[in-house]
Amino acid sequence: MIGLLVYPFGLCLLLPIWIYSIVIEKEKKLIENMKINGLKMYNYWFINFMFNLMTYAVTVSIYYSAGYFLDLKFFVDTSPKIMLLVFLGWGLCQNAFAFFVSVFLNNSQTASLVGYGLAIWVSIISNTLNITAYGYPKYMPSWLTIIPNFPFSRSIYLMSHKCSYRGGCYEEFSEIQGELKDMIIAIYADALIYMVLAIYLYQIVP
Numbered sequence: 001m002i003g004l005l006v007y008p009f010g011l012c013l014l015l016p017i018w019i020y021s022i023v024i025e026k027e028k029k030l031i032e033n034m035k036i037n038g039l040k041m042y043n044y045w046f047i048n049f050m051f052n053l054m055t056y057a058v059t060v061s062i063y064y065s066a067g068y069f070l071d072l073k074f075f076v077d078t079s080p081k082i083m084l085l086v087f088l089g090w091g092l093c094q095n096a097f098a099f100f101v102s103v104f105l106n107n108s109q110t111a112s113l114v115g116y117g118l119a120i121w122v123s124i125i126s127n128t129l130n131i132t133a134y135g136y137p138k139y140m141p142s143w144l145t146i147i148p149n150f151p152f153s154r155s156i157y158l159m160s161h162k163c164s165y166r167g168g169c170y171e172e173f174s175e176i177q178g179e180l181k182d183m184i185i186a187i188y189a190d191a192l193i194y195m196v197l198a199i200y201l202y203q204i205v206p
Contacts, residue, residue: 009127011090014094016114027107089187093152099202100197126150127157151187
């Protein structure tokens with residue numbers, strides 16, 4: 001039960017850092033200065049996106065290694081390919097969501113508060129709903145997948161629940177069916193949707 005709460009929460013705390021870094025560049029007019037000196041915005045998006053992914057990759061490596069070293073069944077028995085699929089999707093989704101949220105913020109202090117609120121409180125709410133209102137075998141409503149934390153925490157919940165209570169962890173891609181498959185698709189769909197919205201809204205929001 002502790003794992004069901006802690007596992008998804010551990011990878012949500014990069015969101016406020018990413019939001020803060022984008023907003024403070026906007027607040028200090030650094031982006032405008034770079035644009036005046038010839039910066040193309042697609043280069044700005046690309047570099048920030050790749051840098052965020054690299055920091056996320058380091059975090060995931062430490063996170064996964066710690067779980068494997070501590071011999072936690074969720075990390076040891078679940079297929080590394082499946083773990084990579086879920087963690088990569090969450091990295092892309094969290095990255096895109098950070099860009100999306102930063103569009104509407106112009107103050108770094110507000111960005112920090114909003115970022116930690118989204119990372120901590122939304123994760124707590126999603127994890128609580130997984131265990132209470134939508135505990136297995138109930139399905140989580142599809143409309144909740146609009147909020148990126150929900151499909152990710154639900155995926156971790158379903159994977160860890162199978163390890164603990166349903167006869168073993170996910171070891172093959174063929175085992176990814178039903179709700180888990182829908183949640184993984186939702187993670188990647190959210191990543192694409194929020195990234196497109198972020199790039200579009202950045203052009204029109206003052």
